[in-house]
Amino acid sequence: MKTYNIAIIGAGMIGAAHASGYRAHQARLAGANHQFNLHTVCDAREDAAQELARVWGFAHTSSDWQAVLNNPDIDIVSVALPNFLHAEVAAAALRAGKHVLCEKPLALTAAQAKELTELAASSKGINGSVFNYRRIPAISMIKQLIEQGEIGTPTHLLVQYQTGYAADPLLPHSWRYTESRAGGGALHDIGAHAIDIARFLCGDILEIVGATEDTFIKHRYLPLTANAGHSHVTLSDQSAVVDTDDISSCVLRFNSGCQGLFSASRVTVGMGNTLSFTLTGSKGTVLFNSERPGEFQIARASKESGAFVTRANNPAFPYLSDLIPVPHDGVAIGYAEGFGFMIAEFMQAVAENRPYSKGNFADGLAVALVLEAIQHAARERRPVSISEFAGAQP
Incomplete structure (x- = not known):
């Protein structure tokens, strides 16, 4: 059985929304051949990562997002960081072969969003922008x-x-x-x-x-x-x-x-x-x-x-x-x-x-x-x- 391990990078206000969503649907979307595991919460503030992990049931914490992306056990990454970090972290996650759900705006500029969208198109990972109101x-x-x-x-x-x-x-x-x-x-x-x-x-x-x-x-x-x-x-x-x-x-x-x-x-x-x-x-x-x-x-x-x-x-x-x-x-x-x-x-x-x-990186670029x-x-x-x-x- 394939286990998809989930990591959230960013333990602030919106990181909690991601954690809530994964927790609500991890069991519902499990199938005969796959399941989802709440693996890691990462934040530079270790206490924030630990608290979010405790509340929503994630097994591990980290203060180093690069270490999280280098971990071969991680499959899915939510990027829930301040705007100026979106493009850098999402690009690194794609290059590491992860499935990436990135907060809006996708990048600070349209040019950065274009580069990220082109990278996503050539990546083996699934990509999504956070347009939850749809x-x-x-x-x-x-x-x-x-x-x-x-x-x-x-x-x-x-x-x-x-x-x-x-x-x-x-x-x-x-x-x-x-x-x-x-x-x-x-x-x-x-x-x-x-x-x-x-x-x-x-x-x-x-x-x-x-x-x-x-x-x-x-x-x-x-x-x-x-x-x-x-x-x-x-x-x-x-x-x-x-x-x-x-x-x-x-x-x-x-x-x-x-x-x-x-x-x-x-x-x-x-x-x-x-x-x-x-x-x-x-x-x-x-x-x-x-x-x-x-x-x-x-x-x-x-x-x-x-x-x-x-x-x-x-x-x-x-x-x-x-x-x-x-x-x-x-x-x-x-x-x-x-x-x-x-x-x-x-x-x-x-x-x-x-x-x-419905809300992938191409949509993020269009909005940018x-x-x-x-x-x-x-x-x-x-x-x-x-x-x-x-x-x-x-």
Whole structure:
């Protein structure tokens, strides 16, 4: 029997999401010829690695990611590190023959993402980008309805990702507030998810018609102790410049002719972690808000007199009939379940030795191209075609 040993590199906030997903589905996806083993958690902070391993049942810990990749017993690697380490560690993992699931953004630049995607194409390992919002059953069901023509031809998309984690000026400075280490601010941290959902629903993006970005908290105090995620810690009296965006917005034009409005904010008080969209088609409209992930609203000209109706989770929605403990009408799901569905799909692709198609490195590159185009459009105050970055495409 083949045993796939799993390692998570990065024991911070998002590393826990990966650990939860693997733990939830390791037994469910075991088969007659294969099983999955929670092997190693790696982090430079040994105490963080040990705690994550303890909570989620991983057998080993390490503080050296290169040693983990050199370990022939490791088969699957989740890269859950700060943005500036994604490309380096993911590339090393691919070269070591591992199956790699890498956090977004795939890389700091489109050029780096291209190099990584080309390496992945020649690697024997399965590759995936973390675009977990595709796996929310309501969003996947909306995708099916679009493909079935239920709302006609998509004509306009309003997509937003709003959070408030950085609204407090006393949140300490970290890598997220330095462009050379983060790539961008709200745009790369949360906007990458919104752009992926835009592509998932409406296809490839042709042009950034116009864009703007702003930083409203221009300095933050340096922490006296290590911090993870968006936690508060004791601050020093030294501050550092913030050179990443707090808010980024743009107008999109898709290859299909659909128009789009996009916005990402990390300083919206009251919006903890909210992805929302309104998609209008020639025959109807759909609404989704991640604060209510177990439902969406749809209005169709040919049904219900064009009025909005709410469709709640039911076993006919993707993922719900076989990946939740209680597959019944109206059973709620949340962030952890959707993230776990993504992990389950990746594990299944590895077990079946087939490409992971819904959110692979090529999708990560496509998002990287759009993120870079948005930055150029905002800073140069002009429309930017994605084709201007054709050299970064594989």
